[in-house]
Amino acid sequence: MGQFAQFAINGLMSGAIYALIAIGIVSVFKATKVVNFAHGYLIMFGAYFYFTFSVVVPGQEWAPAWLASWQPDWLLAAKEGLPMFSPMGAVLDWVANLPRILFGLVGALFANAVVGLIIERTLMRPLMGQSIFAMIMVTVGLISIMSGSAQLIWTADAANVPYIAPNMPIRFELFGTMIFIFGTDLVNMVIALLLFGGIVAFVRFTKGGIAIRATAEDSSTAYSMGISVPKVFSRAWVLASTTGAIAGAILATRNGISPSLGLFGFSVLAIVLMGGLDSYIGVFIAAMSVGVMEAMTQWQLGGDWAEIVPYVAVLVVLIWRPHGLMGQKEVERI
Amino acid sequence: MINANLKSTYAADERVLNNRYKQMFVYGMALLLAVFGAFANDYLILIACKMGLLLIAVVGINVLTGYTGLVSLGHAAFVAIGAYSVTIFQNVTAGFIPDPVMIFFAVPFAVFLAAFIGVIVGLPSLRVKGLYLAVATLAANFIVIFLIEQDLFAPWTGGMVGLTTNAPNIFGWILDSKREMFGLIALVGFVTLLMAQNLIRTRIGRAFIAIRDRDYSAEILGISLLKYKLMSFSISAAFCGLSGALFAYFYARILPEQFELDLSLELVAALIVGGMGRTMGPVFGVIIIVMVPEVIKITFGALTGDAAGMAQLRAPLQEIAFGALLVFFLLKEPLGINQIVDRMLRAANRWPFARG
Amino acid sequence: MLKVEDLHLSFGGIKALQGVNFEARAGEITGVIGPNGAGKTSLFNAISGFYTPDKGRVSFEGRDITDLRPDKKAELGLARTFQNIALFRGMTVLDNIKLGGHTRLKTNLWQALWYFGSAQREELELRREIEERVIDFLEIDHIRKYPITMLPYGLQKRVELGRALAMRPKVLLLDEPVAGMNREETADMARFILDVQEQFGTTILLVEHDMHMVMDICSHIVVLNFGQQIASGTPAEVSRNPDVIEAYLGAAA
Numbered sequence: 001m002g003q004f005a006q007f008a009i010n011g012l013m014s015g016a017i018y019a020l021i022a023i024g025i026v027s028v029f030k031a032t033k034v035v036n037f038a039h040g041y042l043i044m045f046g047a048y049f050y051f052t053f054s055v056v057v058p059g060q061e062w063a064p065a066w067l068a069s070w071q072p073d074w075l076l077a078a079k080e081g082l083p084m085f086s087p088m089g090a091v092l093d094w095v096a097n098l099p100r101i102l103f104g105l106v107g108a109l110f111a112n113a114v115v116g117l118i119i120e121r122t123l124m125r126p127l128m129g130q131s132i133f134a135m136i137m138v139t140v141g142l143i144s145i146m147s148g149s150a151q152l153i154w155t156a157d158a159a160n161v162p163y164i165a166p167n168m169p170i171r172f173e174l175f176g177t178m179i180f181i182f183g184t185d186l187v188n189m190v191i192a193l194l195l196f197g198g199i200v201a202f203v204r205f206t207k208g209g210i211a212i213r214a215t216a217e218d219s220s221t222a223y224s225m226g227i228s229v230p231k232v233f234s235r236a237w238v239l240a241s242t243t244g245a246i247a248g249a250i251l252a253t254r255n256g257i258s259p260s261l262g263l264f265g266f267s268v269l270a271i272v273l274m275g276g277l278d279s280y281i282g283v284f285i286a287a288m289s290v291g292v293m294e295a296m297t298q299w300q301l302g303g304d305w306a307e308i309v310p311y312v313a314v315l316v317v318l319i320w321r322p323h324g325l326m327g328q329k330e331v332e333r334i
Numbered sequence: 335m336i337n338a339n340l341k342s343t344y345a346a347d348e349r350v351l352n353n354r355y356k357q358m359f360v361y362g363m364a365l366l367l368a369v370f371g372a373f374a375n376d377y378l379i380l381i382a383c384k385m386g387l388l389l390i391a392v393v394g395i396n397v398l399t400g401y402t403g404l405v406s407l408g409h410a411a412f413v414a415i416g417a418y419s420v421t422i423f424q425n426v427t428a429g430f431i432p433d434p435v436m437i438f439f440a441v442p443f444a445v446f447l448a449a450f451i452g453v454i455v456g457l458p459s460l461r462v463k464g465l466y467l468a469v470a471t472l473a474a475n476f477i478v479i480f481l482i483e484q485d486l487f488a489p490w491t492g493g494m495v496g497l498t499t500n501a502p503n504i505f506g507w508i509l510d511s512k513r514e515m516f517g518l519i520a521l522v523g524f525v526t527l528l529m530a531q532n533l534i535r536t537r538i539g540r541a542f543i544a545i546r547d548r549d550y551s552a553e554i555l556g557i558s559l560l561k562y563k564l565m566s567f568s569i570s571a572a573f574c575g576l577s578g579a580l581f582a583y584f585y586a587r588i589l590p591e592q593f594e595l596d597l598s599l600e601l602v603a604a605l606i607v608g609g610m611g612r613t614m615g616p617v618f619g620v621i622i623i624v625m626v627p628e629v630i631k632i633t634f635g636a637l638t639g640d641a642a643g644m645a646q647l648r649a650p651l652q653e654i655a656f657g658a659l660l661v662f663f664l665l666k667e668p669l670g671i672n673q674i675v676d677r678m679l680r681a682a683n684r685w686p687f688a689r690g
Numbered sequence: 691m692l693k694v695e696d697l698h699l700s701f702g703g704i705k706a707l708q709g710v711n712f713e714a715r716a717g718e719i720t721g722v723i724g725p726n727g728a729g730k731t732s733l734f735n736a737i738s739g740f741y742t743p744d745k746g747r748v749s750f751e752g753r754d755i756t757d758l759r760p761d762k763k764a765e766l767g768l769a770r771t772f773q774n775i776a777l778f779r780g781m782t783v784l785d786n787i788k789l790g791g792h793t794r795l796k797t798n799l800w801q802a803l804w805y806f807g808s809a810q811r812e813e814l815e816l817r818r819e820i821e822e823r824v825i826d827f828l829e830i831d832h833i834r835k836y837p838i839t840m841l842p843y844g845l846q847k848r849v850e851l852g853r854a855l856a857m858r859p860k861v862l863l864l865d866e867p868v869a870g871m872n873r874e875e876t877a878d879m880a881r882f883i884l885d886v887q888e889q890f891g892t893t894i895l896l897v898e899h900d901m902h903m904v905m906d907i908c909s910h911i912v913v914l915n916f917g918q919q920i921a922s923g924t925p926a927e928v929s930r931n932p933d934v935i936e937a938y939l940g941a942a943a
Contacts, residue, residue, distance in 0.1 A: 035465050035468075035469075037407075037468075123661060123665070126665055127664070127665065130668075131668075133405065134664045134668055136405075136465065136468070137602070137606060137660065137664055138660075138661050138664050138665070140407070140599060140602065140603075140660065141603070141656075141657040141658070141659075141660035141661040141664065142657060142661070143599065143657065144599070144653045144654065144656045144657030144660070145653075145654050145657035145658060145661070146657075147650075147653055148649075148650040148651065148652070148653030148654035148656075148657065149650070149654060150650075151649070151650035151653070152647060152650045152651070152654070155646065155647075263595075266472060266476070266595075269469055269472070270469060270472075270473055273465075273466055273469045273470075277465075304480075304484075307476075307480070308476060308477050308480045310473075311472075311473035311474075311476045311477050312473075312477065314469060314470065314473050315458070315470055315473050315474070315477075318458045318466060318470055319457065319458055322458070322466065323466075344814055344817045344818055344821070345814055347817075348813060348814060348817060529803040529804070532802060532803055532804060532805035532809075533802055533803060535805070535813065536795075536797050536801075536802040536805065536809055536813060537788075537791075537792050537795040537797050537802070538797070538799060538802045539802065540781075540785060540788060540789050540792070541789070541792060543778060543780060543781060543785075544778050544781075544789050546780065547777075547778035547779055547780045547781065548776050548777075548778055548779075550740065550760070550776065551772065551776035551777070551778065552778075552789075553739075553759070553760040553761050553764075554738060554760050554761075554764055554769070554770055554776075555761075555764055555789050555790060555792050555793070555853070555857065556761045556762075556764030556765050556792050556793035556857070557761055557789075557792055558759070558761045559761070565799065569799075611780065
């Protein structure tokens with residue numbers, strides 16, 4: 001039972017990250033009806049940008065020293081005499097890294113937003129009003145373009161990136177067993193959940209969100225009602241690329257940075273379809289359950305079987321419920 | 335639509351090559367291919383074989399995506415199934431079936447197995463449209479490759495190390511050179527194209543196109559969506575399986591990583607670049623998709639003088655070129671090269687009365 | 691021939707059809723009329739199998755076909771056209787009409803792939819038949835090789851009728867065959883419909899807004915209003931019916 005709880009918690013934590021990534025795909029779909037097959041690569045760009053702004057830039061000679069490692073007197077004093085691997089030490093290390101973490105996150109957000117805008121402007125907008133198939137295939141072409149560009153731009157081996165939160169171990173007892181989690185994973189989960197909730201609230205309650213929903217319903221009517229559809233499209237892409245940047249930064253600290261990070265997007269795509277493309281709630285449920293199922297598979301069958309869990313799950317769900325758990329069935333008028 | 339072609343029978347009008355220019359084009363190409371097979375150097379033969387292998391699979395994708403309108407991003411799985419099942423079949427039945435006729439059992443086995451699994455993977459297509467299917471096939475691709483790599487099946491599949499297949503033996507004639515293999519691949523490729531063309535000029539292919547264009551209207555004409563979607567899936571999987579079988583014979587070793595998503599995307603990209611739903615589309619598509627990386631390789635080598643530091647930039651550049659090609663055609667010529675060629679043929683047909 | 695008995699159909703809370711009863715008699719033209727939203731197209735969709743009715747039955751030549759899938763109904767000899775033309779836009783006129791012959795052809799996959807012997811014979815026979823029976827009949831020989839997208843609206847409607855005729859149907863369902871046409875095109879279409887009935891003896895059921903045309907060519911008329919059948923009878927009877935007058939013109943002041 002204790003083991004079960006440990007893996008369930010691990011699963012929920014990765015499920016939250018899945019949900020955060022899924023937001024990007026769902027938002028772009030809601031606004032533009034395009035399923036972005038290259039979303040994983042947008043996340044990979046986010047991860048590389050985080051690496052660039054939190055490791056590469058602070059490491060340059062011209063960068064101020066405090067950016068790479070902030071060491072005010074009180075910090076050094078507090079560190080004095082602390083034992084290795086103490087929770088307090090982890091917090092202080094984090095404080096020392098804080099400038100470059102923040103710089104990395106902000107840099108990644110902006111850089112990725114620019115990438116998202118460029119994609120929308122140069123590739124998606126010319127196809128507006130044309131077949132959805134063409135738009136989707138453009139995102140498939142993007143996969144190769146982005147993966148190749150990343151290899152061209154970031155040829156250097158990616159070093160470790162700083163954790164977003166203090167990486168201290170947290171232990172507590174549940175059902176008579178010790179549960180062990182890392183502080184940074186917990187914070188990542190909280191960030192992911194907050195962002196998810198925030199974006200759902202944005203789409204549901206704000207004017208901009210209503211514009212997105214109206215465009216999703218019928219873009220030509222929305223256009224004629226005074227909603228700037230192109231603006232909605234670019235907003236959706238910015239939303240996807242910025243949440244992607246945060247997710248990328250988190251993934252960079254969890255799984256390391258490599259071009260294979262892009263593949264992650266495909267499992268999230270499977271999750272999104274499982275949940276039902278246009279339903280945030282359904283996608284959230286799907287993300288959490290796939291996270292837990294993966295953790296359970298890892299526990300029972302070993303790590304490599306976990307990687308096909310989302311794919312098996314999506315096939316099962318699609319045969320059982322063709323439009324996903326909570327997706328809307330499109331009514332066809334004959 | 336000028337029809338400057340006088341015809342006096344329906345049979346003449348129903349021919350595929352119904353005017354002189356199309357005839358000249360196709361026969362000229364066939365002649366060129368024969369000359370090529372006899373005189374080209376080994377490098378060119380290798381490239382041509384690559385194209386041929388890809389062509390057979392792309393014709394399969396064309397049946398599914400181009401004619402029936404169902405998108406698949408996982409057909410590399412069927413190429414894998416074809417390749418692996420040929421080799422495994424040969425290994426398992428080695429003592430029972432004599433070598434000179436082995437290929438006549440192994441290849442049909444591979445093709446039928448791919449078709450059968452195609453039906454299973456195609457099942458979601460009955461209930462979901464478009465994208466859902468693209469993701470379902472993508473998932474199937476990941477799962478198939480994953481299973482091939484598993485230690486559990488490694489005694490048959492060779493796991494990560496892959497498998498080797500003997501050169502095909504046709505009644506004692508062993509095709510152990512690339513040039514001989516080129517002959518076989520070109521022949522099979524031609525027959526595949528012919529079959530696809532025949533398919534769309536009879537009721538089954540028309541039914542596919544009807545489903546693509548308007549599925550409820552197809553139903554009202556008595557076309558069972560269930561039957562024809564699955565049929566389309568199995569035909570396309572069978573062609574991909576056939577391509578895979580030849581793939582196994584052609585390359586010294588097959589590895590699971592050769593059949594991953596990259597190949598699936600290459601198949602779809604070749605179809606889009608060439609022209610969806612057109613018989614000759616796959617031909618034009620594979621030529622471009624295979625040639626562009628080669629051209630990059632050659633020019634890159636010439637420009638950098640094979641400097642060691644630059645060599646690692648080549649693969650990413652090829653990848654970018656591949657994606658850019660796909661995006662370019664989607665934006666500028668969504669009907670592919672076939673459309674460009676059609677325009678030229680039409681202009682030739684009208685000449686000298688009208689141009690363009 | 692085609693009999694609809696006590697048909698009920700609803701979508702959620704909306705009652706699209708509430709107890710529709712009529713029979714399309716063999717070899718006659720029956721018209722279904724009613725204001726917008728009366729349930730005419732829903733009735734057609736229920737008859738051709740896209741919607742499953744909640745209650746009631748549809749029978750064809752005495753056989754219950756209520757729950758058959760559309761493609762099975764087509765095999766029995768039920769053909770239809772759609773209100774907003776449902777031709778295959780990626781094909782030529784000829785291929786569209788050829789598709790009408792789908793259920794009668796026997797070519798299997800193997801024969802189709804090789805196009806030898808029987809497959810070729812069958813294709814040429816089909817071609818000859820549709821040329822003589824459909825293309826010539828509907829006077830569309832000049833556009834047979836045109837892609838659908840190049841045709842004007844009126845011709846598209848005619849091609850759709852041609853596709854249905856290529857099925858050699860026993861019953862033909864026409865959903866607003868002259869909607870959006872001008873007077874001349876309407877007259878042409880009315881003539882074709884009468885010709886079909888006369889030459890092939892096809893039973894025809896049509897939905898139409900054009901009152902003149904319906905009164906002129908139908909021998910029997912069913913009137914729907916808000917899903918309910920408010921009248922049925924000969925054109926003369928129906929046009930005198932007070933309920934019908936009220937539905938169309940509003941209550942007498």
